[in-house]
Amino acid sequence: MIIPCIDLMGGKVVQLVQGKDKALELPDPLAVLEKFSAYEEIQVIDLDAAMGRTPQTEIVGKLCARKTCRVGGGIRSVERAREVADDGAKRIIVGSAAFTATGIHHEFLQTLTQQIARDKLMIAVDCLGDRVAIRGWRETLPLTSTEVLADLEPYCSEFLCTYIDAEGKLQGTNLDWFRRLREATRLPITAAGGITTDEEIRSLEALGMHAALGMAIYRKVFPELFLS
Numbered sequence: 001m002i003i004p005c006i007d008l009m010g011g012k013v014v015q016l017v018q019g020k021d022k023a024l025e026l027p028d029p030l031a032v033l034e035k036f037s038a039y040e041e042i043q044v045i046d047l048d049a050a051m052g053r054t055p056q057t058e059i060v061g062k063l064c065a066r067k068t069c070r071v072g073g074g075i076r077s078v079e080r081a082r083e084v085a086d087d088g089a090k091r092i093i094v095g096s097a098a099f100t101a102t103g104i105h106h107e108f109l110q111t112l113t114q115q116i117a118r119d120k121l122m123i124a125v126d127c128l129g130d131r132v133a134i135r136g137w138r139e140t141l142p143l144t145s146t147e148v149l150a151d152l153e154p155y156c157s158e159f160l161c162t163y164i165d166a167e168g169k170l171q172g173t174n175l176d177w178f179r180r181l182r183e184a185t186r187l188p189i190t191a192a193g194g195i196t197t198d199e200e201i202r203s204l205e206a207l208g209m210h211a212a213l214g215m216a217i218y219r220k221v222f223p224e225l226f227l228s
Contacts, residue, residue, distance in 0.1 A: 003190060003203065005214040006063065010058045016047070017168035017216045019137040024218050029059050033067055041068045041090065043160075043212050044191075049074025050095070051136050057087070064088030072124060072160070078115045078148040085116060092116065093160055095124035096134035099141060104148060109127075111156040119157045122190075125149065126162040130177065135165055146176070149185040158188040160212065163184045166194025168215045174201050182207045 006013055009065045015024040017129040026032055044063055049055035064087050071084050072093025079142045084092050126133050131140040161181055173194040191204050193210040201211045
């Protein structure tokens, strides 16, 4: 399944290269959502919340009211996870809060799964040079992707795994990395980060993975996906 991405910053839809440089900005998130009317599910990431700024709560709620959405960005407390669930998110994506400076934040995740149904929870395992990256990808941990997946399985129903090295560059992704991830967990995986060609999408589908697409859609590498 292809899952289009809507990343929010300052009330607008943006695309960043490796989470840093803004490469694209569209002023109306609801208009962008209309472009994706043919898709079953949309991935919404609140970058402001992820970076510790005021969450885009109103916009996220409107998007969820119109479309099935998985929502992430700044989910650092059980209360915030409940708010996102109340906004109508089908799934809640937990990223940085799933980790401490040295490992998995078991205490938080145990508390979270006591309050939020496991089948509504996804955990984002974003990696830079195969090291888990947190806090808007500004900090890397002494953990590799394959080291953490099995230990995170009790706390979620699916993983979102981003290959940051290729994110936003439109130069292709690292299929070998995703193959290693597939061997490390039995749970579903949504792949993200630099996915650029039909061949990559088909290869990910063969691995049983969804493909989350951002820049490749907005820059119309796949013009048929961004409906006019």
